[in-house]
Amino acid sequence: MNQRRRELSRADRLLPGLWRLRLPLPWPGVPHVNAFAIAAVDGVVLVDTGLYEPGAMRQLERALDQAGLSVEHVRLLVCTHAHSDHYGLAAPILERAGCELWMHPDHDHMTRAARNPERAFERRLEVARQSGVPADTLAEYESARRGQGFGIAEIVLPDRQLVHGVEVETDLGVWQVHETPGHAPSHVVLHQPERGLLLSGDHLLGRVSLYYDYGWTPDPAGEFLDSLDVVDRLDVQLVLAGHGRPVRDARALTEANRRAVQERIERVRRAISDGPRTPYDVVPDLLEAEPGSPMMLNWGLSETLCYLRHLERTGAAHKVDGADPERWALAA
Ligand SMILES: [Zn+2]
Numbered sequence: 001m002n003q004r005r006r007e008l009s010r011a012d013r014l015l016p017g018l019w020r021l022r023l024p025l026p027w028p029g030v031p032h033v034n035a036f037a038i039a040a041v042d043g044v045v046l047v048d049t050g051l052y053e054p055g056a057m058r059q060l061e062r063a064l065d066q067a068g069l070s071v072e073h074v075r076l077l078v079c080t081h082a083h084s085d086h087y088g089l090a091a092p093i094l095e096r097a098g099c100e101l102w103m104h105p106d107h108d109h110m111t112r113a114a115r116n117p118e119r120a121f122e123r124r125l126e127v128a129r130q131s132g133v134p135a136d137t138l139a140e141y142e143s144a145r146r147g148q149g150f151g152i153a154e155i156v157l158p159d160r161q162l163v164h165g166v167e168v169e170t171d172l173g174v175w176q177v178h179e180t181p182g183h184a185p186s187h188v189v190l191h192q193p194e195r196g197l198l199l200s201g202d203h204l205l206g207r208v209s210l211y212y213d214y215g216w217t218p219d220p221a222g223e224f225l226d227s228l229d230v231v232d233r234l235d236v237q238l239v240l241a242g243h244g245r246p247v248r249d250a251r252a253l254t255e256a257n258r259r260a261v262q263e264r265i266e267r268v269r270r271a272i273s274d275g276p277r278t279p280y281d282v283v284p285d286l287l288e289a290e291p292g293s294p295m296m297l298n299w300g301l302s303e304t305l306c307y308l309r310h311l312e313r314t315g316a317a318h319k320v321d322g323a324d325p326e327r328w329a330l331a332a
């Protein structure tokens with residue numbers, strides 16, 4: 001366990017009726033996640049929740065309290081996507097506030113996995129094995145990760161499906177839902193057109209940090225690129241991201257993400273250009289470093305697999321027939 005002293009949560013008022021709630025995370029390199037409280041009639045719409053872990057509800061309460069609010073003021077909970085840091089506390093919030101949860105219907109990547117954690121873990125190990133991860137590295141990963149929770153209090157399903165065209169009413173105006181899969185299949189952003197505000201979740205962050213849920217949709221990297229186009233079509237003056245500070249220039253962020261994805265796809269393409277290689281072999285080329293921990297390897301491997309799929313779908317690469325572990329080569 002990480003013994004370092006934990007940061008405390010806090011609330012920043014961004015506009016009258018709009019608060020950013022900074023909730024600490026125990027993850028290396030990701031010190032906190034943002035939830036947002038938006039005034040709505042006699043309470044608030046809460047966007048995202050923070051991770052479920054010991055003391056997390058107290059951290060959320062502390063941030064809400066700084067905004068003059070309590071969990072009981074939440075009239076509606078909206079989750080930008082079903083990752084633990086954005087959805088983990090949904091169950092206790094719904095129970096205390098007696099409100100509805102709105103979330104995108106493609107939440108299996110979390111809810112199905114969390115329903116059967118052993119199976120999800122076995123499946124992940126099998127993907128790693130098929131990708132060429134050596135047995136001793138697999139065993140190390142297995143002992144580090146087995147039995148670790150998902151960071152969600154309980155599986156709760158949405159009362160309403162957050163799909164394109166759904167609107168969320170607040171005192172700051174109506175927020176429109178746009179589907180932005182890629183980072184996660186369940187990802188949406190919320191846009192307030194008159195004020196040019198965008199609640200971007202993890203789709204757009206202040207600094208480029210690419211992550212995709214592998215194995216739930218055919219081409220997460222391609223979906224992510226399409227979802228950057230979705231944001232480019234919106235009038236955005238201020239990006240309220242799921243981590244880090246608000247950012248003004250949305251176009252600069254979409255461009256930086258597009259460039260980063262293209263560059264990383266190119267690294268993978270180059271890595272398989274002199275003959276078939278396993279996804280595991282490609283990871284150091286993608287990261288431009290040896291993965292320093294099982295977590296880095298897991299992250300790098302998912303990303304590599306997503307780019308290989310993307311190259312396959314665009315006709316640039318193929319999996320060599322019958323190879324186990326799988327091996328990839330450029331298309332002839
Ligand atoms: Zn996420």
Ligand SMILES: [Zn+2]
Binds near residue numbers: 083085202
């Ligand atoms: Zn996140």
